[in-house]
Amino acid sequence: MVTIPTMAYELVGYAVFLPLIGFIFNGLFGRKIKSELLVGTIGSASVGIGFVIAGAIFFEMLAAPVHDRVHVVQLVPWIKAGTLSVNVAYQVDQLSILMMLIVTGIGFLIHIYSIGYMHGDPGFWRFFAYLNLFIFAMLNLVMADNFLLLFLGWEGVGLCSYLLIGFWYDRKFEKGTTGDAAKKAFIVNRIGDFGFLIGMFLLFETFGSLEFQTVFLQASAFPERTPVLTWMTLALFLGATGKSAQIPLFTWLPDAMAGPTPVSALIHAATMVTAGVYMVARCSVLFALAPTTMLVVAIIGASTALFAATIGLVQNDIKKVLAYSTISQLGYMFLGLGVGAFAAGLFHVLTHAFFKALLFLGSGAVIHALHDEQDIQKMGGLKSHLPVTSRTFLIGAVAIAGIPPLSGFFSKDEILWKTFSLGYGSLWIIGFIGAALTAFYMFRLYSLTFEGEKRWGHDKHPHEAPLFMTIPLMVLAALSIIGGFVGIPKSLGGGNAIEHWLEPVFEHANEKLAIAGHAAESTEYLLMVLSVAVAVTGILFARRWYATRSEVPQQLSNRFSGLYTLLWNKWYVDELYDATVVNPTVKSSEKLLWRVIDIHAIDWCVNGIARLLGWISRTTRVVQTGVAQNYVFVFILGVVVIIGWIIGK
Amino acid sequence: MEVPLQYYLFLSAIMFAIGVAGVLTRRNAIVVFMCIELMLNSVNLTLIAYSSFLGDVTGQVLVFFVMAVAAAEAAVGLAIVIALFRNKQTINIDEINILKW
Numbered sequence: 001m002v003t004i005p006t007m008a009y010e011l012v013g014y015a016v017f018l019p020l021i022g023f024i025f026n027g028l029f030g031r032k033i034k035s036e037l038l039v040g041t042i043g044s045a046s047v048g049i050g051f052v053i054a055g056a057i058f059f060e061m062l063a064a065p066v067h068d069r070v071h072v073v074q075l076v077p078w079i080k081a082g083t084l085s086v087n088v089a090y091q092v093d094q095l096s097i098l099m100m101l102i103v104t105g106i107g108f109l110i111h112i113y114s115i116g117y118m119h120g121d122p123g124f125w126r127f128f129a130y131l132n133l134f135i136f137a138m139l140n141l142v143m144a145d146n147f148l149l150l151f152l153g154w155e156g157v158g159l160c161s162y163l164l165i166g167f168w169y170d171r172k173f174e175k176g177t178t179g180d181a182a183k184k185a186f187i188v189n190r191i192g193d194f195g196f197l198i199g200m201f202l203l204f205e206t207f208g209s210l211e212f213q214t215v216f217l218q219a220s221a222f223p224e225r226t227p228v229l230t231w232m233t234l235a236l237f238l239g240a241t242g243k244s245a246q247i248p249l250f251t252w253l254p255d256a257m258a259g260p261t262p263v264s265a266l267i268h269a270a271t272m273v274t275a276g277v278y279m280v281a282r283c284s285v286l287f288a289l290a291p292t293t294m295l296v297v298a299i300i301g302a303s304t305a306l307f308a309a310t311i312g313l314v315q316n317d318i319k320k321v322l323a324y325s326t327i328s329q330l331g332y333m334f335l336g337l338g339v340g341a342f343a344a345g346l347f348h349v350l351t352h353a354f355f356k357a358l359l360f361l362g363s364g365a366v367i368h369a370l371h372d373e374q375d376i377q378k379m380g381g382l383k384s385h386l387p388v389t390s391r392t393f394l395i396g397a398v399a400i401a402g403i404p405p406l407s408g409f410f411s412k413d414e415i416l417w418k419t420f421s422l423g424y425g426s427l428w429i430i431g432f433i434g435a436a437l438t439a440f441y442m443f444r445l446y447s448l449t450f451e452g453e454k455r456w457g458h459d460k461h462p463h464e465a466p467l468f469m470t471i472p473l474m475v476l477a478a479l480s481i482i483g484g485f486v487g488i489p490k491s492l493g494g495g496n497a498i499e500h501w502l503e504p505v506f507e508h509a510n511e512k513l514a515i516a517g518h519a520a521e522s523t524e525y526l527l528m529v530l531s532v533a534v535a536v537t538g539i540l541f542a543r544r545w546y547a548t549r550s551e552v553p554q555q556l557s558n559r560f561s562g563l564y565t566l567l568w569n570k571w572y573v574d575e576l577y578d579a580t581v582v583n584p585t586v587k588s589s590e591k592l593l594w595r596v597i598d599i600h601a602i603d604w605c606v607n608g609i610a611r612l613l614g615w616i617s618r619t620t621r622v623v624q625t626g627v628a629q630n631y632v633f634v635f636i637l638g639v640v641v642i643i644g645w646i647i648g649k
Numbered sequence: 650m651e652v653p654l655q656y657y658l659f660l661s662a663i664m665f666a667i668g669v670a671g672v673l674t675r676r677n678a679i680v681v682f683m684c685i686e687l688m689l690n691s692v693n694l695t696l697i698a699y700s701s702f703l704g705d706v707t708g709q710v711l712v713f714f715v716m717a718v719a720a721a722e723a724a725v726g727l728a729i730v731i732a733l734f735r736n737k738q739t740i741n742i743d744e745i746n747i748l749k750w
Contacts (some may be wrong), residue, residue: 626749628742629681633673 008056009092015050016139017089022046022132030125031065040115044127047111047135051104058097066504069094072213074144079148086210091145095505098346098498099142099278102353106270113361114262116468117368127167127260134160138271142278147200150279154196154243157272162186164267165259166532173258179256188252192242199235202228216285220508224289233286233293237300240276245327246304246334251325251574257319261364264319269326269360270353277333277349281342285511288340290535298338298419302430305331307571309437313444314557314567316373318363321445325400326356328434332415334589335431340513341418342506343499347487348415350498351407354483358476362393364465365469366449366537369462376445380455385462388470390450393479397446399480402535404528407484414487414496414532417524432554435531438540447546491521664691678730678740682723683697726748 020045030039058148061069070093079086091097110633118124137156144150166182173181199208206228207215222229240246245253256268267273280287280297287294293611305328312324329352363436365501367374369386399406402413412435420428456462464470488494503510545552557564664687671684691710700708734740 062687621749623748626746628745628748631671636673 007071008060010054010073011053012057012073012090012092012100012143013075015053016136016143017102018046018049019132019135020140021328023129023136026125026132027129030129032272033125036119036124039125039128040111043132044108044111046132047104048108050135051101054097054100054104057092058101061092061094062099063099069504083208084204084210086146086148088149089145090142090143091212093505094502095278095281095346096143098350098502099274100139102274102350103135103138103142103271106353106476107131107138107266108268109475110262110270110357110361113265113364113469113472115261116466117262117364118260119466119468122165129162130160130163130167131262131266131562134164134267134272135476138275141275145212147203147212147215147324150282151456153197154239154275154279157267157275158186158189158193158243161189161256161267161272164263167257167263168379171258174255178258180351181255182512185252185256188249189242192239192249195235195238195242197239199232199239200256202232202235212282216508219285219289220512222289224512225291226289226322229286230290230292231585232291233283234296236283237280237293238288240280240334241300242276242278242332243279244273244334246276246300246330247307250304250308250327250576254320254323254570256528257317257323261360261367262317264323265357265360265364268323269356273326273330274333274349277330277345278335279335281346281506284342284506285512286438287337288509288512294338294340296338296423297334299426301334301336301338302419302427303331304328305335305434306329306430306437308323309434309441311570312441313437314564316377318366318376318379318445318449319360319374321376321441322356322359322363323358325438325441326352328438329356329400332412332431333436335419335427336415339419339422339424339427340510340519341415341422341505343502343510344411344414344418346502347498348411350486351399351411351480351483355396355406355408355480356629358392358396358480361473361476362389362396365389365473366393367641368465368469370460370539373456376448379449380452380456381450382462383450384565386450386464388464388473390471392470393411393450394446395477395480397442399484400529401442401539402435403539404532405481405484406434407480407482409416410484410489413528414489416531417489417527420527421524425485432531432534436534436538437521439535440542440578443539443542444546447543451543451547451548489524491524654698654702657694661691661694661698664688664694676741676743678733678742678745681742682726682730686719686723689715720721 010072022045026039026043033039065460069521072089075088075090075091078088111128114127114131118127121127134157137153137160139153141150141153141157144153162182162185164559165185166179169177169179169182171178203215207218209215209218219229238249242249253268253273257264259268283580287297308324308327308331311323312328315321315324324493329348333345333348333352336342365386366379366382366389369382369389370379373379387512399408402409404410416428416431433467465473485494487498489496505626544550569575652698668684668686668688668691671687675684677695693715694713696708700706700712702711730740733745737745739745
């Protein structure tokens, strides 16, 4: 029976499935459609409508009383087997609507941008089909009301990530092709997904259900430090480290930059990589009951934040710097989650989506203008040629560096403040150093790209990007400026609206954690001043050294050549993994599994059966002499025997 | 005086045995062929004998069928023999052993 929806949240299914329709349409007919504008419009509209629906739901929730903001929309039953019962159902609550707004909003802007960026590409329709499929999967991930549907989205975004990293599958990328980068992303994610699956099995074994509400209700009754909860959350967190590129599974994200830049912005900065953060936040009740896991999350987060930032200091590929920056910022989010400041982590997801999408799209405009040049050593002086891009990029850089009143300041400071005030002083120091490095590498990037003298060839004539690309940049720049105002802390006279908004979601988790220990406001002010000061210092040094091509960086790299080589080679993590995991796997596959087991055991068995049958046939076929009298003789002999047997009986 | 049934049966058994022996031992395809006819006719004799003995006409009807089939078979069989001879210049069935492997 079809009922006319009276509430906006009942439309959530449309928001989720419209991008799927866009994918099917563009995927099937896109090749035939000659008009890029039509393909792009269909792709963008299917996401844009989703954003409108998300906005309507959001305002409806805003108007509703707090206890009436959570809805589960059942669509169809999916799997029923024994005690397992899973539905395609979407949970609309404060957390999922926030993610939905980010995914559809940023997604819509990036779709618009892609119309300009992908102009003229023979795979234009394919690109939009994949992008729409990605949005569909991502919405399933964030809206699902159970772990299995979440996992469907989780794998779906992984697939789209793979397809889009390898979008230009025949292009060279570093030592191989973009296809190799895509495979790396996919395979590294498999390791994380393995953990996710184990976590899900444990969940089902323990709670007998995969639905969020059932699971979390039951989990609340569990005592703290139940071993199974610790293992479960650790396994789930392994999944999160894969998807969100944390130590030890971060190596795929820098390589994912092989994909087109809008993909890097949408999938590998703003949305997909925050899936791990979302998942941990969604399971906050489970994590809150496992303090060991929480500590692991916080430590991994803080160390990733610093570790990736150090690599970002010396990279020369504009997108690589941003990729390491993304890893580092994701580390901050996990640091926030790990210390129990779930809302702060999610706040950073929101602001990071704004400014990192902006930075990536800006880098895309630069790459576009310089005809696929990505090396910042060959840029410089682009400020006058790309006025809109350089200004918006600057806004993004200031936002991520943490200068008030731009958005990055509020979210990052909230995380650092929570880390400090909840008693994780050493983690705070790590995060604090990371913040300084962030400011430094972002302004190194900005100065080398847009300031100083030109270092690009005379054959290039950089020009500002078309409106399709600059409008999303301006919108995102505006959001990067004002985005932080939803989370102004109380000490600065704000209401911390976002924390308040998310409070009901994390209510149980916060009860379990019994967060206490509030340091004095004066300390908070001190920390704020400190982090702003350190950010400003970072910016000043970066500008002084790079905007005017000073000799200092060269001298420094000569003086600390060991450290520089270490950072330049990304701490040799890839080489380490190659040596310890990849090569042993490849070698043992070839030398043992193929040459010994496959050839000598499996092939021997299979061929042996064939040989045996051949031998039997060869030996028995001699009875077929071809002489009819022999057959008659045997026939009659048989008749005689049978008759004799009948008579003798 | 009526001839007893056993006489017919003995005669047909002997005919059948001669036919079998001929099929197994003779090399000439025509002779083998005639031995098969002999076996068929021994069976016919048995059918007639029982038919007469039991006063049931079914056996005689069956004999007509056998004769009709035997006539057709004779035509096909002789045609095969001729075709073989044209190909191999022999009708010695020891040498005709290509129907194998």
